[in-house]
Amino acid sequence: MNKSGNDMLSTRFDRPDGHLLSVYEAEGGYKALKTALASMQPTEVRDVVKDSGLRGRGGAGFPTGVKWGFVPADADEVYFFVNADESEPGTFKDRLLLDYDPHQTIEGTIISCFAVKAKTAFVYIRGEFGWLIDRVQVAVNEAYAAGYLGKNILGSGFDLEMIVHKGAGAYICGEETGLINSVEGRKGQPRLKPPFPAVSGFLDKPTIVNNVESVASVPWIITNGAEAYKNFGTEKSCGTKLFSVSGPVKNPGVYEIPLGLPFREFFNEQLGGMADGEKLKAVIVGGSSVPVLTAEEAMNVNLDYESLTNAGTMLGSGGMIIIPESSDMVELIQVLMHFYFDESCGQCTPCREGTGWLHKIVKKMRKGEGTVGDLDLLEHVCQGMAGLTICPLSDAAVMPMRSFIEKFRPEFEALIQETAPAGNCSLWPRGEQE
């Protein structure tokens, strides 16, 4: 399913044997770890990653090396979490990294742990990826047997235990403090910050949580250096990024592209344009939580952090959802609002109540019972949700809601005025929406 043009992270995608330690080693795997352990100080590793400009690939885009630097220098017990709770609608990149090339992420994790002096690493994989958890566990066992994990790794005196932790179906655990609470054996409800996890996280000890793709980038950066990494991408958006593309394009799948690539070029040349008979209507570039772009807007953006922020949206996770002309935007926003309502952890009132209200109002409109004041009411609810909660899930619901209305207002108005056919509500899951 991968059609990679730039082989940094995705060299072994679609290979039937890429997950094996022997294959990974034969292609240069674990050399970066040997280099780091034999000839670098933890602070040097951190500085190289910082200088590379690598930014968190899970969604927030925070510089990885900077995050590592927040761990207090005198910390005696540090924990490291690899966030493989990949649950953002439209996102399916980390699963390929772990499926086809688990050792790349394991090596990156070991190096990262060396940099922040962590002795225990958890790989938190969403529970729905059952087959993937088995795959990663086998790879972790291989790494233990080869002496890359455990006590005194490669004779360096560095110890690391790695635990593969299985989630159990909660989107909110992708939020780093929700994830930490989950591994502590609690509900995955996020924590108020500060303190940030790098200072006080798992068991109140300094804790770093990094996305799979961020961690998987580390071996390449250590082997090739920060400057080589910066040769890819733009000045502020360095390196390559995995985009997982869904919807009716000719070639959906996961692509590794240098940041800054124009969407138009990516869409036409790599995705092959729309599938036969379909026309592009809109694009959600970074997972369902980021504001939608119209086809025209999308055709004029470059795929990097700054360009997308300037265009009023975000790079997010790189979960790119292609929306065809045949889609009913009100129907799609109902699908999304159902999702956020379902996944709100219930801790903060604005989110718990607000997501339910947004879903209810849109559902009412689609039943043909909308009123003229409903669009103002939706905006009013959004105002009561944005920026007022412990974690960003509330904002993640508001951003698509607002942008769908702003950019496709006539579809909402037509529905309210009953000039459009009422939505097909009969196909909705019953008895679980109220």
Next chain:
Amino acid sequence: MSENSFTLSAESLAQIEALIAQYPTKASALMPCIWVIMDEVGHVPPAGVDLLMSKLDVSRARIYEVLTFYTMFRTEPQADYTLQVCHNISCHIMGARPLIAHLEKRLGVRLGETTPDNMFALEGVECLGACGMGPCLQLGKHLYEHLTNEKVDKILESLRKGIVPTADTDRLPAGSGE
């Protein structure tokens, strides 16, 4: 399963002990220990909660908090085959709704219901991380992708014979070639 009839295999009990030794605190082993019971029994009965309380020194309230917060944990016996169809945005665009309608027709139940013989439960679930391969359906550890009505019919036909068909995610056996 009644409270009195609850027994866990020696293997599962050993797994629980190993997890307690592996995790930094007893309480932090709660989720993986629940998974051990889930994997053997299919749900966590009240006696399973008692077992977790005694092994992990955590309160009944906390265990139920966790059991009910995570959608994959179940406290009631489940159908033989729980078919979970993704109805989130990407799968929706690629035809999840008509596929669900087809399944409802074939199984004679509506979404969220279980067939009277307790063989099939049909559930709508949020994103399964197969967005580029939708519509998709999950059955335990198996994820079926690029679904059509015909493919779904074949899956049902096989399950009715008691055979779980090979899924798209079964394409590479874990650890093959070692």
